[in-house]
Structures are given as C-alpha cells and as structure tokens.
Amino acid sequence: MRTRISRFDRRPVWLYIVCGLVLFFLIMPVLIIIPMSFGGSDFLEFPPSSFSLRWYRDFFSNPKWLNAAWNSLRIAVCTMVLACTLGISAALGITSKTMKKGGKVFNVILLLPMILPSIIVAISMYMVYGQWKLIGTYTGMVLAHTCLAIPMVVTLTAASLYGVDSNLYDAARSLGATHFTAVRKIVLPLIRPAILTSMLFAFVTSFDESVVSVFIARRNTATLPKLMFDSLKYEVSPAISAISSLLIFATLAVFCLRFVINAKKEAAHEKVH
Amino acid sequence: MDAMLVLDGLTKKYQEVVAVKDLSLELHEGEFLTILGPSGSGKTTTLKMVAGLETPTSGMISVNERDITFLPPNERGLGMVFQNYALFPHMRIKDNVAFPLHMKKPRLPEAEIGRMVAEILQLVQLDGYQDRYPSQLSGGQQQRVALARALVFHPPIVLMDEPLGALDKKLRSAMQLEIKRIQQKLNITTIYVTHDQEEALTLSDRIAIMRDGEIAQLDTAKNIYEHPNSSFIADFIGESNFVPVEIAGQEGEELILRIKSEQGSLIRCPRRGAQPKPTDDLKFVIRPEKVAIGRDLGPEAKLRGQVAQVIYLGETVKYIISIDGSYHFSAKEQTMDIRSHFSVGDLIDLTWNSENSQLLS
Numbered sequence: 001m002r003t004r005i006s007r008f009d010r011r012p013v014w015l016y017i018v019c020g021l022v023l024f025f026l027i028m029p030v031l032i033i034i035p036m037s038f039g040g041s042d043f044l045e046f047p048p049s050s051f052s053l054r055w056y057r058d059f060f061s062n063p064k065w066l067n068a069a070w071n072s073l074r075i076a077v078c079t080m081v082l083a084c085t086l087g088i089s090a091a092l093g094i095t096s097k098t099m100k101k102g103g104k105v106f107n108v109i110l111l112l113p114m115i116l117p118s119i120i121v122a123i124s125m126y127m128v129y130g131q132w133k134l135i136g137t138y139t140g141m142v143l144a145h146t147c148l149a150i151p152m153v154v155t156l157t158a159a160s161l162y163g164v165d166s167n168l169y170d171a172a173r174s175l176g177a178t179h180f181t182a183v184r185k186i187v188l189p190l191i192r193p194a195i196l197t198s199m200l201f202a203f204v205t206s207f208d209e210s211v212v213s214v215f216i217a218r219r220n221t222a223t224l225p226k227l228m229f230d231s232l233k234y235e236v237s238p239a240i241s242a243i244s245s246l247l248i249f250a251t252l253a254v255f256c257l258r259f260v261i262n263a264k265k266e267a268a269h270e271k272v273h
Numbered sequence: 274m275d276a277m278l279v280l281d282g283l284t285k286k287y288q289e290v291v292a293v294k295d296l297s298l299e300l301h302e303g304e305f306l307t308i309l310g311p312s313g314s315g316k317t318t319t320l321k322m323v324a325g326l327e328t329p330t331s332g333m334i335s336v337n338e339r340d341i342t343f344l345p346p347n348e349r350g351l352g353m354v355f356q357n358y359a360l361f362p363h364m365r366i367k368d369n370v371a372f373p374l375h376m377k378k379p380r381l382p383e384a385e386i387g388r389m390v391a392e393i394l395q396l397v398q399l400d401g402y403q404d405r406y407p408s409q410l411s412g413g414q415q416q417r418v419a420l421a422r423a424l425v426f427h428p429p430i431v432l433m434d435e436p437l438g439a440l441d442k443k444l445r446s447a448m449q450l451e452i453k454r455i456q457q458k459l460n461i462t463t464i465y466v467t468h469d470q471e472e473a474l475t476l477s478d479r480i481a482i483m484r485d486g487e488i489a490q491l492d493t494a495k496n497i498y499e500h501p502n503s504s505f506i507a508d509f510i511g512e513s514n515f516v517p518v519e520i521a522g523q524e525g526e527e528l529i530l531r532i533k534s535e536q537g538s539l540i541r542c543p544r545r546g547a548q549p550k551p552t553d554d555l556k557f558v559i560r561p562e563k564v565a566i567g568r569d570l571g572p573e574a575k576l577r578g579q580v581a582q583v584i585y586l587g588e589t590v591k592y593i594i595s596i597d598g599s600y601h602f603s604a605k606e607q608t609m610d611i612r613s614h615f616s617v618g619d620l621i622d623l624t625w626n627s628e629n630s631q632l633l634s
Contacts, residue, residue, distance in 0.1 A: 173347050
C-alpha cells in the first residue's frame, strides 16, 4: 500500500516550478511592500537603504489616519452584522424546498454586485445615493458595503445549506419545533463553519473596499483605503507602505484567528471521538 | 372501537402528477398498520401528509376526531422515525432524545426530562450511551435512538418511514422484533412504511398495499397472502404462478378453465365473488408452496407436466415445471420431506387444495 502511494507522490519537477512561479507572482508584490515600509528615506525604495519605524510613528500620531482606521473598523463590523443577517436569511430562502425555480433566479440577482464590474456598481451607487442624501454618511457606507458583501455570504452559506439533510429540519418540526426554532437549533448550528467564514469575508470585503468608498465616502467617513487613494493623488510617500503593511497584518490576523478557532474546534471534536 | 386516525379521500398532486389518489383508511388504537408498495407508489407521500410535512391537495386527516389536515407538523404531536434516522449530528444522544421534550409547552422541569430520557433509552437498550454523538454509534444503535426520540414524548401515533432500510438483513430482522416488542409494550398506534414484504408480514396487524397512489388491498397479513385480490398483489407479496386462462365452463361452485395454449389443458378453480367477465385478461393463480408434485397421483392429479429445472434453495427445493410445453409452473417443496427426488425431464403430476387457488384478473 505504502509503495503504491509513494509512486503517485513523486510529481514531475516542472509542476513544482509552475506552482512556485504562481505563488511568487501572487505574493511577491504584496510582500515587497513590507520591507519598504521599514525604510528610513523620504522616498519609496527597495531594498530600503536604511531601517526606521518613522512611517509607522507617522501613522499612529496622525489623527487623520487614526480616524480613518476607526471608520474602517466600525463600518466593517456593521457591514458584517448586516450582510450576514440578510445574506444567511436569503440563503435559507433560496435553498428551501418550497422555492424550486424562483430560488435560482433570486440567487443570480443577489450575485449581481459580485458579477458586475465594481466601477459600474460604484458609479450607480454614487448616482442613487446622491439622490438619497447618503453620500458621506456612515449609513451610506454600511449599506454600500453590505450590498457588496451579501453575494459572498449567500454563496458560502447556500453551498453549506445544500449539504444539510432536509430530513433533519423535518424531524425537528415533527418533534414539536416551530420553523424558527428548527432553523435556530438545528440548521444554523450545522452550518456554523460557513457562517463564521461568511462573517470573516463580509468583514474583509468592507475593510478592503476601495472603489465604491472612493465615490461615496467623504472626509469624515473616509476609510483607510479611501484615504490611501486620496493621498496617492498628491504624493507617493512611504507612509502608504506602512499603512499597507498594517492592513496586510490586520487581514492576516483575522484569517489566522479563523484558523485557530477551526483548529481548536477540530481538536475538541477529536477528543470526543 | 372508534377509529383513532382517519384519512378521508386524501389526494396529493404535484403539478400534473398524482402521487396519492383519493386514499381513505382508518386506524384503531394500538394497531400496527404497514403501508407497503413499490417505490413511487405514494406510500411515503401519504406518511408525510399525516406528519404534516406535505400538504394534501384535497381530503382530510383527523386524529381522535380532531381535524389536523392543515395543522403544522409541530402542532400535531405525532412521532416520526425517518429512513436515514435524521439524528441531529451536533447533539449528544441524550439531547437528541430530549429534543421533543424541550419543545413542549409549558416547559417541563429538567429533572422530569432527564427521567423520561433515561427511561426510554433503557427501553431501547441504550443506557450508557447518553453522552455519545450519533456518529459514534452503529447503524442499529442510531436506529434505536431515532425510535427513542420519536417515542419519548408519548405521541398518540408513531409514523415510521422505512426505518430499517439502511440496515443489513440480520440486523433488520433483529430490529423488527425489537420494534414489535416496544410497540406492543407501549401499545402505540403505528403506521409503518416499507417496500419489504417480509418486514410487512412480520410486523403488521394490517397491511395496506399501495400501487400508483391508491390502496390496492387493505387487509390482515394472512388474508392478503392467502387471498390476494389482484394479480398485482399476488405477484408483489410472495411468489405466485400465473397461468393465462379462459373460462371454458362452470360446474356448481367450480369454474372450468382452459389454459391458453395449443393443448389447452383444463383446470378447475373455486368460484369466489363476482362472476369474472370473459373478456378480462384472466389468470389462474396459485403459490408455489401450495403445489404438491408426485408420480401418478391418479384422480388427485390436477395437471401434468415435465420437470424443466430443479433449483436447490437450502430450505426448499424449487421445481420449474413445463405445462403444455409453453407455461412454466413452479412448485416448492420443503427439503425435509423430499422422499421422491425428481430430475429434469421427468413427467410428473401436480396437485393442490383447490381452496388455495384463485382466478384473478
């Protein structure tokens, strides 16, 4: 048995090279910004000629940047809550037995913000939100980001819901549970991993969002990506690389948290078995 | 005794397809009724309508004279056991079994719930498994949990949808006895859906055989086996010989039938019920184990034939006998009393008690 596996295990060298190149092009441009952010000169350079933390100091002492970071966080959390509530409800509807054909149509409509080019979504939102006086408001930002995050949440949770045996819901109903109780006690716990992942992606979708934010955010509601965009218009300062690095770390941290939670849960499950 | 559960003219249509057609039946307290039928016959749909998981297109369902036709499943208070057990994978056994008790309003005290769970787990012989998860149990054990969960809240009626379908044959017969034991001990009114005729015969007080959304026959196991009312039933339950015949005449209470073959041998058959129309596609029906064979049976002989095949089945030996050179008749003999062993090509006489034979269309 062991020999047979190892025979398939020996993969051709070119496969390693291709994979290596793909990974390199995926990660390299992002990683290069991290050493650049620790540079001491007034210009962006790679490799950095001197080492300093001045750009980080810059960020943490500038109320404009700190305010943007706080905005980003607030809006991302609100988006996460709203998008998950709406998105999971929509996924429950789409996957329900009573919605055979309608579900598919509905699903496509919900995916539109993800399918359409983001610049088009941004321009349309700018037009409509302008009419509704939502430009430059927190409500506007959260609504816009929620629209962008919902497709992610719906796709992730619907995929997981299709995997839940509908007999479990029926069983709960026949044992005396109302529709709401059956969903809360049986269906939602069973798709918990998908819910956690959707929360994470909804958060990151908002936290990273730049195109729509550039259009509908104003000075007081500016998020980090929006402020970075604005400041890039005037200068390419190493401060941007420091902020980018911080964003990378923050995003990575959130994902790592997810993995740690997962690993812990698996370990707990193992113990039971 | 009044009927506990009444289905009256129950019909379910899916767009153009009629899954259940004008189905009516009554169930008495403590009765074990099996709905038996091939797949697609509407048996599961019927059960789901009783459970409230499907809404009937027309008709009425009532329990103890209360109309429950359009009541949501959670307000019906019926227990249901699902084909694939449908245990909640994220809950321990005790929480699975306690689930219906937690749903009760007003809320039951925890101590009471614990006592009821322990009691029912003992009844299904699963005490000691309270803290496990469903995935840690074998198929048979999971089935017991599903049973316990459906019984723990003392529902007036328990519905079972092919509960033993996923188990192997040995385990299935053990569980059949187990279900029967529990059902009788608690005197639970039960509707049991299966496509396994042996299971139906083992468990049921009465069997309803469904075909194309309708009840083809509803009777005790014995009556269905001994007196099937159509060749579909005779074929579906057990094994039967079907010989195409036409009516050649009548003698008192007996019909004279001519086999539709070149030689056209004659058979006698008792007349039961209405006179069959001569135009009908008539078949003379008898079960193989009711046919006795021997050499030169004299006046006892009802047919002559030639052994075409001998099949040894362990408990029995099956002879395939060619009649008139065109029809094959099978006869089964217990291996215990094989005194005369016949071989292929032997000419033999066939006989039977005419009470066991029937003319069906």
